[in-house]
Amino acid sequence: MSGRVLVGVKRVIDYAVKIRVKPDRTGVVTDGVKHSMNPFCEIAVEEAVKLKEKKLVKEVVAVSCGPQQVQETIRTALAMGADRGIHVEVSGKDYETLGPLQVSKIFAALAKKEQADLIILGKQAIDDDCNQTGQMTAALLDWPQGTFASEVSFEADKLKVVREIDGGLETIKINLPAVVTADLRLNTPRYATLPNIMKAKKKKIANVKPADLGVDVCSRLEVLKVDEPPQRQAGVKVETVEDLVGKLKEAGRV
């Protein structure tokens, strides 16, 4: 067991930004818009760093796929306590069409190359809401998966994961190596402090190309158009119950 954990961190538009659709409806406006680490990825990094602090794992490696700017996101992970980073360079058209299938192929290849024991990812990204990368990565590696984790602990040589499901909480025990995806209540991520940001500048980020990992990032999907959600219509006040029923019938609701 190498004691190595890979953590995926995705650079997304900050959750507090008001999203605007591009006039040509091919996507959303990203120029000049604040970006930050996907909140679920922050939780994943926090969990990995906590495991290292408890001496249950030895090394935390933060991985991000994208253009030059994703290095900022990796640096944030390093400031939170990750030991080193890997920047998988994907830019231009390839980056615009980068999705869970290609990313999971990249992670699977990296997991083998780095001999990782554990991969922790956020359960989904707040821009595409796919919720697929963790599951696909586990399938490609033929590893067990503990998704929507709200609690992770080691029991002997297995991983105990408490999962948030519709009906409540499900507890499973899975063999290592494994893939875990972090849900909201797994932990509260720490803030990167200035001293730690300074220290993080000295940590190494390796550059890798998808081709070096034998991964083809060509997308099988084509985005046809992107639209804003329909505008909310104003409500109508009615005077009597009869009016209300009449209006409901008109709208085909009754």
Added chain:
Amino acid sequence: MTLFMQALRFSSSRLPFICRRSRTYSTEAGAIERVISAFRSVSGDEGVSVGSAVREQHGRDESAHRCRPPDVVVFPRSVEEVSALAKICHHHQLPIIPFGTGTGLEGGVGALQGGVCFSLRKMDQVLDLHQEDFDVTVEPGVTHRGLNSYLRDTGLWFPVDPGADASLCGMAATSASGTNAVRYGTMRGNVLNLEVVLADGTVLHTAGKGRRPRKTSAGYNLTSLFVGSEGTLGIITKATLRLFGIPESMVSAVCSFPSVQSAVDSTVQILQAGVPIARIEFLDDVMINACNHFNKLSYAVTPTLFLEFHGSSKNMEEQVSITEEITRDNGGSEFAWAEDEETRGRLWKARHDAGYAALALRPGCKAYSTDVCVPISRLPQIIVETKEDLIRNNITGHVGDGNFHCLIVLDPNDPDEVARVHSFTERLVRRALAMDGTCTGEHGIGLGKRALLREEVGPLAISVMQGIKATLDPKNLMNPGKVL
């Protein structure tokens, strides 16, 4: 209404140059109709509202003062719109009331004479962050939690934190403070520059446009003048703030004491020992009881101190051990600890929810909070005396800077109770003033403490303030009826 009329007569008879034309403008219904189309041409149809629900929402804050809705609410999107709207109000002699998040505690947003509420929430951008210089400029729609969330990757934060998630420009307007003030100061020390729109639409940069040196000795300090002016001198449309590094380590602790005296004595000694403590909060036994019930906790029901230490992991140990020695010498209990984000959050939630916890003790009642501040050495005496004076209410507060709050739960429909609370507040303030203190540590004067301000600073200082007000707002349109 009666109280207000008395105060108005009082002030205007002393100071003849205060504009006597402060009658109710709103009764002139025609005046409002004429300006609404002018407002719409500036801010668009969605930027102007006369709906009763919207007006009521903008006529109250989180105090027990009753709702005083404006005649119209406008939602400007830029400083240019604010200036244009202000010019219209100035021309038509309409009162202007700035509105941030409506989380004030002194009735500062009530439109006593009707008029136009300027709701600034659409101006919500964080502008010009300079990480290496530790400063940032924000618009009024940005709250302190919103800013700290924006800054979370940078290792910087803005530590002034009043209980509510208030607008930063609103916090500048009320010279707000928070639980961290003992270490990081209040808004007074942390606002570097302001962009303000005056009653006639003039846009003023108090320290010069775009300037953000960490210190200056250039000219009269206009920035400080507007900080704490509570919307009576101008509308703050931008604030340049001083940021701090997020401390490497934050540790919180709770310690209970056998008596109020021992808890407050510990506070004084901790500060005198030079411990750079970040927060010292005092909750009395009634408050702790309320918090226990509300948050399902089980703290001992006696006077308690909530403490927080910020620093590097190394000097943390030293700070904590000095403090523990002091509290132990005063009969304090063992510390209950918290170091990680989650546990600390739970610990402080108890303190931050104090208001709601108190309300939960008497459902259907309103919480009336009043705060005073005294030199730290007088704190034990004033708290003990106030406790004796209390009928059935709670004390909580940031004792680290001599500031404490009395949280009183009252039935606003019971005139006898209201009167008793009112006279209790006056006694409390007079007690604080007698100890060289102030009638408000951080809530501001607003509507209810104007007479007490006069007692505190004296008629001469009041007339100087009136002079400044008359210079900047000769028509008395800016938030009339507040502060002075």
